[in-house]
Amino acid sequence: MGEGTFERAAAAPSPAASERVELARLALRQALSAEGIVRADAGPLGTWMTLDRHERLGGVTAAALSDGRYSVTLHLVARVVPLHPLADRIRAQIERGAARAGLEQALGPIDIVFDDVAAPTGAAV
């Protein structure tokens, strides 16, 4: 599954999606729109993926917590830029997006994993 597919899936919400899937989609969309992110990474076996009825969101997982919220984990490939500030920007974007979507109460911690870096052209280095 290519990067474009992730973006299309992230941009087209399904009306029947659960709160968990909505959060995963929102987090992925916000992460992919952040300057410095090349693509999401579903892992070699597609382990890091959220499944809905009609779509696969590669590079993001969301899991229920005991307090009713969902933790979100993103696996990303970034450009060669300062990574901790980039992670903070992504978290802030996701939190703003969740607030706009009325999902802020459901959003738990956002874990960001940089699995690889890529050259400015997008090619792996």
Added chain:
Amino acid sequence: MAEEKTASSLAKTPAAAAKGDSTLQSEHGTTTIAELVVTKVASIAAHEVPGVYALGGGTTRALGAVTQRVGIGDERTQGVAVEVGEREAAVDLTLVIEYGESIPQVSTRVRENIIRRIEGICGLTVTEVNVTVNDLYFPGDEVPQSARVE
């Protein structure tokens, strides 16, 4: 960055510790940087220094050329070994330097650039960069010699 450190407790998750990745934990979540990322940053930083021809020993490069040809190798990780801790990283590097360059000067520049890049990009303190220069590159090396007999 300073604010981030005061607001965060630096801790390594068990999974990240097992893989050798660097993790910064805060109340809003964790940021994990894979060891591969630190390796590639070190490699790119070394390649940025004039006088560096290639990374890796002769065998590593020969093997790397084969694995890259079949699509399983990555030139940017050969010749670099990193050890990543919670806040610190150590780098071992094998270099091929262009003939005529000052080996001490190139090694110093490589060391400085790797420290600058890893600290800037990954937020890790680099404790040591060990450089091994194992070969020299001569500009005519890659030109195939014509056959002595026809």
